[in-house]
Amino acid sequence: MDAPAVSVLGPGAAVLAFDVGGTDTKSALIDGDGRLLGLRRTPTPIDAADPAGSVVGSLPVLAAALLAEHPGVEPSAVGLSVPGLVDEETGTGVFASNFGWRDAPIRALAETALGLPVAFGHDVRAAGDAEHRLGAAREFGDVIVLAIGTGIAGAIILDGHPYSSGGYAGEIGHALADPHGDPCTCGAVGCLETIASAGAIARRYTAASGIEVRGAREVLAAAAGGDPVAASVWNDALDALADALARLAAILAPEAIVIGGGLSQAGDALFAPLRERLDARLSFHRRPRLVQARLGDDAGLLGTALAARDLAGRRGQEDAP
Amino acid sequence: MDAPAVSVLGPGAAVLAFDVGGTDTKSALIDGDGRLLGLRRTPTPIDAADPAGSVVGSLPVLAAALLAEHPGVEPSAVGLSVPGLVDEETGTGVFASNFGWRDAPIRALAETALGLPVAFGHDVRAAGDAEHRLGAAREFGDVIVLAIGTGIAGAIILDGHPYSSGGYAGEIGHALADPHGDPCTCGAVGCLETIASAGAIARRYTAASGIEVRGAREVLAAAAGGDPVAASVWNDALDALADALARLAAILAPEAIVIGGGLSQAGDALFAPLRERLDARLSFHRRPRLVQARLGDDAGLLGTALAARDLAGRRGQEDAP
Known part of the structure; x- marks a missing residue:
């Protein structure tokens, strides 16, 4: 199931990254060396009655599996990217035709579900950011x-x-x-x-x-x-x-x-x-x-991981004495 | 010759402003209250053999007339805007079809001709800046x-x-x-x-x-x-x-x-x-x-004056003890 672990990200905080697409969700655990551990594709659960809840609800399951496989890695933040109209500043999924949500407070929902700070973003902008910083x-x-x-x-x-x-x-x-x-x-x-x-x-x-x-x-x-x-x-x-x-x-x-x-x-x-x-x-x-x-197909996931690391860095600075 | 003096700019440094168009050049002296003094249109001198030199050469004549009419006003900077492709950062007139210059160091030429620091810009971006700050x-x-x-x-x-x-x-x-x-x-x-x-x-x-x-x-x-x-x-x-x-x-x-x-x-x-x-x-x-x-027709001149005031402000800070 695991792809070979690669390190294009370099050293930094350990984080979880989820790139949620209209069909599949890519997820991985990124360790302190920047290796992508457990990178996998799983079907995105789509539920017209509760689209945001359904997507967010799948994340703790994926996270638990990744963490169980790599017990030594302790992520300090999560990256989560979705398609559609995304307002990164407010953490809102404004609209996504594949899912049907409107103005869904996805960042807040994901932080509650995962118990970690979440960098919430847009899949294509995350990929663009990865190409800009690494590609x-x-x-x-x-x-x-x-x-x-x-x-x-x-x-x-x-x-x-x-x-x-x-x-x-x-x-x-x-x-x-x-x-x-x-x-x-x-x-x-x-x-x-x-x-x-x-x-x-x-x-x-x-x-x-x-x-x-x-x-x-x-x-x-x-x-x-x-x-x-x-x-x-x-x-x-x-x-x-x-x-x-x-x-x-x-x-x-x-x-x-x-x-x-x-x-x-x-x-x-x-x-x-x-x-x-x-x-x-x-x-x-x-x-x-x-x-x-x-960066190919994984650009979105890499950009999502970068956003999570940026967030972990900011939180780390805020927490410093 | 003078239009009635108006103050849309408010208090600030006294500056000279030149908005050079393909047909006419607008010029004015702006006093410390932000009034446009001596606002006028004069034909832009176009010389295919020395397009930048010809335009820049007309500025000291216009400046001398404005200063003679308003002897109490001492400008500390100049704004100069032209059409075409303009690189504000390097002070270069990259290209202007009306004039024919290419990569002309207009800011440097104007500073030498006028003996004052010059904020060099693009006519439409100057107008846009004026609409953004005042309009x-x-x-x-x-x-x-x-x-x-x-x-x-x-x-x-x-x-x-x-x-x-x-x-x-x-x-x-x-x-x-x-x-x-x-x-x-x-x-x-x-x-x-x-x-x-x-x-x-x-x-x-x-x-x-x-x-x-x-x-x-x-x-x-x-x-x-x-x-x-x-x-x-x-x-x-x-x-x-x-x-x-x-x-x-x-x-x-x-x-x-x-x-x-x-x-x-x-x-x-x-x-x-x-x-x-x-x-x-x-x-x-x-x-x-x-x-x-x-802001109508004078937006370009107003934006040019604002850029000159910004420059005067920066120079003033640099000169402060």
């Missing part, structure tokens, strides 16, 4: 980290600090791409993620060709193999992404845009045409470097 | 101030502080609006300001109707009077603006967007349909308040 965004002060998978979401780091605007910023997947486009599950029309997410690429290909695919990877392979429907769907996605990145360059002028998530695993098949199309759309603008994310 | 953006921590006139430019204020990314941020007028649109003077295609600036509205109406107009105001009047060509041009501008504001809401989620510049003088004819169209484009996003700028 591909490390050398940049103004940088946007985009996760392109089932949907598209972004973490915005400006002047070295995360910018979240009470949880509402960074919704690049729900920025308008095509005013005459498809309805988005969010209720708006023509959002970027209806065209350019890995999920949309697969969906649009199936709708246009009648051929079922397991994901965007198969569509890219079909496009490379000469399938004109796949090529057209992929072309639309690249154009919509390039349009979106060009707008980010005009508005925020980041030094770099780091792209992670499932689609980024296409590597040069994504980055080469995207660089070319972005370049063609810019004039005097600062050209952002397009960089592949480095 | 319509005052109550907001995350706010974008848009100037819609001949072109479109923005000042971005996040967590209460201006964000400029070395001068490249806020170029909302040069963010992509229509990938199949008209070429922009900047070299890109389909920039927002090719559709939605006051200049574009007049230009597009004349191109479509063959009727010469003096500005967007006449096009709005024609649209209100039932001219279908004018209505179509105005409709395109409103749609492009609403698209752009919806994207800003998704990406940055500002509490408010303040709109100034010539087009904002249309008042409800602009704000009412823009609010409606923006609202129709958003779902879960934070809805920004759309607010008309309050």
Whole structure:
């Protein structure tokens, strides 16, 4: 069950980290050397009647198992990240379509359930923070980290600090791409993620060709193999992404845009045409470097652990004599 | 020649302020009570052979006239704002299409020419700062101030502080609006300001109707009077603006967007349909308040004076025993 213990975090406080997704929850115990112990995926319990209570209720069970396996490690804080709209400052899950909660005081609930201080955050911003502190965004002060998978979401780091605007910023997947486009599950029309997410690429290909695919990877392979429907769907996605990145360059002028998530695993098949199309759309603008994310699938969990360590550090200072 | 002296700035250091535009330069002496003395517009001297030298060379002449008229006022710093790409930190005019300079050390040139410390800035960010400290953006921590006139430019204020990314941020007028649109003077295609600036509205109406107009105001009047060509041009501008504001809401989620510049003088004819169209484009996003700028035409000069006072304050502290 255990993945091999790795230490990308370095020395620091021992903490528990939970990265709760719409399908799976990743959890791990991080020891004082920064090793991820017991890293595992378990199904996220979703209960429409009590969504926050159900998710929070699963945490002590996971914690007990991790602590039982590693009796020498005593965590002093917990990191907990969830998707949707998250207000880190107030510790509130403002909204999450996968779960159905609204303005749920998740930090307070988790602190009561676990008996430890909890750093509560947003999954994609946690991943962005990890890329900024440990990964591909490390050398940049103004940088946007985009996760392109089932949907598209972004973490915005400006002047070295995360910018979240009470949880509402960074919704690049729900920025308008095509005013005459498809309805988005969010209720708006023509959002970027209806065209350019890995999920949309697969969906649009199936709708246009009648051929079922397991994901965007198969569509890219079909496009490379000469399938004109796949090529057209992929072309639309690249154009919509390039349009979106060009707008980010005009508005925020980041030094770099780091792209992670499932689609980024296409590597040069994504980055080469995207660089070319972005370049063609810019004039005097600062050209952002397009960089592949480095921390992979565990970026969210690593960022969550970092937030827990930050919290443990602050608590430690407050408690010092 | 003098406008009536007004004090919107309040007490502080006496400073000189120059807001250099592509056509006119506004200058004034600000006294210790914050009154604008001798506020005037003079033609900006443009010399392709020595653009920075020519502009900077005009400043001591303007300064001498202002000081001669108000012999009791002794400025301790100067504010100087220009359009284009401006790096406030290094004091560099990176690029300005109206002037033709590239990487000109304008702050250093102006300090030598005037013998006073110079706060060098960007005209639209100066106006945004004035609206944030004294005007319509005052109550907001995350706010974008848009100037819609001949072109479109923005000042971005996040967590209460201006964000400029070395001068490249806020170029909302040069963010992509229509990938199949008209070429922009900047070299890109389909920039927002090719559709939605006051200049574009007049230009597009004349191109479509063959009727010469003096500005967007006449096009709005024609649209209100039932001219279908004018209505179509105005409709395109409103749609492009609403698209752009919806994207800003998704990406940055500002509490408010303040709109100034010539087009904002249309008042409800602009704000009412823009609010409606923006609202129709958003779902879960934070809805920004759309607010008309309050400081009018002098916002840039006021922001420039504020920057000079900030500088005088810092110098005063450094000099204190």
